[in-house]
Amino acid sequence: MKHRLSIIIGSTRPGRAGPIFAEWLDGFAREHEKFEPVLTDIASFDLPLLDEPHHPKLAKYEKDHTKAWSKAIDAADAFVFVAPEYNHFVAPAIVNAIDYLLKEWRYKPAAIFSYGGVSGGLRAAEAIKPLLTGVGxxxxxxxxxxxxxxxxxxxxxxxxxxxxxxGEARIMLDELFRWSEALKPLRAG
Structure with a gap:
């Protein structure tokens, strides 16, 4: 059975390039044949700055946008964040989207497909990683x-x-699949 890969488009800015890379990655992941990719565009969820009255660990969501976001993230086995670099940091929409949830993220691997200027978005990629480990x-x-x-x-x-x-994208997907397989028992438990 293929693992469900959520390709998360992290920019919500008008004229963004993220959807271009995400759509390419969607096709590439389909050819890879180990994942069932799903495009997950943060912009389509219209998440305001975290507006839930209860801590995400309770999963007691009151807002429809949070319930929809929770369902999309919970359904995934693995993630690729298509992440731009803004001012040497991760896009605020990504930080906000991650902070909305907790249990839905747990025991799933993630890779970063970053883009930017001279750094290629590496500063953003490295900034996302501690936030991701904080939600499991x-x-x-x-x-x-x-x-x-x-x-x-x-x-x-x-x-x-x-x-x-x-070549790098192929290696990324190969390793993401290995991690998704390794973490499968934890997700099931």
């Missing part, structure tokens, strides 16, 4: 970082990955 996610070390990402988009804004990026 296992961030794996195998990530993809796109340096100067605009140069990887053609005139129609289609992603043109290099052989190097293809």
């Amino acid at each position: 996610v296992m961030p794996i070390p195998e990530d993809v970082a796109l340096q100067s990402y605009r140069k990887l988009l053609d005139k129609d804004r289609a992603f043109q990955p290099s052989e190097y990026v293809l």
